[in-house]
Amino acid sequence: MNDNLSALAVTIKAWGRELGFADVRITDVDLAHAEPGLKAWLDAGHHGEMDYMAAHGMKRARPAELVPGTVRVITARMDYLPRDAGDEWRARELKRIQDPSAAVISVYARGRDYHKVLRARLQQLAERIRNEVGDFGYRVFTDSAPVLEEELAGKSGLGWRGKHTLLLTREAGSMFFLGELFTDLPLPVDEPVTAHCGQCRACIDVCPTQAIVGPYRLDARRCISYLTIELKGSIPVELRPLIGNRVYGCDDCQLICPWNKFAQRAVIPDFDARNGLDSASLVELFAWSEDEFNRKLEGSPIRRIGHERWLRNLAVGLGNAAHGAPDSEAIVAALGARADHESALVREHVAWALAQHHKQ
Structure with a gap:
């Protein structure tokens, strides 16, 4: 046997x-x-x-x-x-994070x-x-x-x-x-492998919100993936500026990891980017109606957060775009169009975003 x-x-x-x-x-x-x-x-x-x-x-x-x-x-x-994904995929992703008008969505969620x-x-x-x-x-x-x-x-x-x-x-x-x-099959087991992080702490140092509070210890309450996906209510005001233009999830700790120069491409088409989610702007996605959101993101993991939280996240990104985005007028106009949104959650984050632009 x-x-x-x-x-x-x-x-x-x-x-x-x-x-x-x-x-x-x-x-x-x-x-x-x-x-x-x-x-x-x-x-x-x-x-x-x-x-x-x-x-x-x-x-x-x-x-x-x-x-x-x-x-x-x-x-x-x-x-x-x-x-x-080309050989320079990490450099491309890091460049998008530096573009305040770009809507950054975690690589895993684009397909x-x-x-x-x-x-x-x-x-x-x-x-x-x-x-x-x-x-x-x-x-x-x-x-x-x-x-x-x-x-x-x-x-x-x-x-x-x-x-x-x-x-x-x-x-x-x-x-x-x-x-x-x-x-319940008593199959033979495999052996663990040894760890190879050594003294590297690049992932800890790069985290925008310092959510990695120590090696192997993550405080989810500060993690951008948690804040943009799991958190149902208002994003803490003190953390909003740190989120930058990250709309759904965050890849920073993976992009900086030296081991990800060996990341492998998918062998199936399911994880290819859809709806331009690898190149969309914040203003573009903020304009989606709830029907568009549900239709375009059918079969996407993003749909689970719903249109309300989608707008919440985008509003934070649009507020942060007050610092360096070349199309500030278009951003303020986009935010203004949602200022009287039926959701109090959306209104709150839009008001915060508009306030960032009015400070400039």
């Missing part, structure tokens, strides 16, 4: 590559080493309004409690850098919703396993439910956790998605 399971593990990894995953590994479910850190992070309130993080408590570190019968986790990574892509392909992987071994217990996850993805991925040997808390690999940096298949 052990020989059969070893052969099955090899086959599963080959199937994973056929399905577009760059790497597939296997680990057991013992994450006891991660529990103290998780508890300290929650106790410090670093999860902010992400109540679901605290609601499940230590279950995040106990896969067998989440899915009874689980003895192994098959972890997988899928590269998401767009297929047409199709990764949740749907990875979940569908992990489901296909599970079906192939079922065809091989018959019925077996499993459940698929992709950035969903209380799963400590980076810890499982790190333990399985997919990579190591960087100081920015994201997973890193020598072969592909960090520009990839993670997915998991919890299973």
